[in-house]
Amino acid sequence: MPKTRKPPVPQDDLDHPRSRTAFLRMKALVGCYIGLSVLALVVAYLWRDRPDVVTDVVWVRGEGVLIASVVLFVFVLGAARGRRGAYLRLRIASAAMVVAIAVLVSLPGFLPTWMRIEQGLCGLVLIGVAVIANGGHLRSLFASGRTAGV
Numbered sequence: 001m002p003k004t005r006k007p008p009v010p011q012d013d014l015d016h017p018r019s020r021t022a023f024l025r026m027k028a029l030v031g032c033y034i035g036l037s038v039l040a041l042v043v044a045y046l047w048r049d050r051p052d053v054v055t056d057v058v059w060v061r062g063e064g065v066l067i068a069s070v071v072l073f074v075f076v077l078g079a080a081r082g083r084r085g086a087y088l089r090l091r092i093a094s095a096a097m098v099v100a101i102a103v104l105v106s107l108p109g110f111l112p113t114w115m116r117i118e119q120g121l122c123g124l125v126l127i128g129v130a131v132i133a134n135g136g137h138l139r140s141l142f143a144s145g146r147t148a149g150v
Contacts, residue, residue: 022138025128033126040115065122072129075090091133094133
């Protein structure tokens, strides 16, 4: 039997002050994540002639993180528009990215110190996103067929 698609979250629920605050905070945090990602690539470019601090891993990780940060922002925008799929992707991606960053930062010698610090800051920002996205208000807002009681 085919699955029925759940309707988007009602606009009144999305416009509730708690919902709007949650989405604004996540947009700001993911904006910081994008900014940190761009800054890391700028630093890598400026130090490109220093192979001791800018390795191939720095370039690959830096580009991958920038792409992931933009994708995460798209998920936040979709969730703010009431799209349940985007919200689910946001919850999963933000938590998975925190775990991935923790693992990569803890691997000895994998990243230069400056990028470990940058990635640690990214992880802290993403913890904020994951906490908000997985908070009770947004979970109830996106629960199937129910509203958040707003």
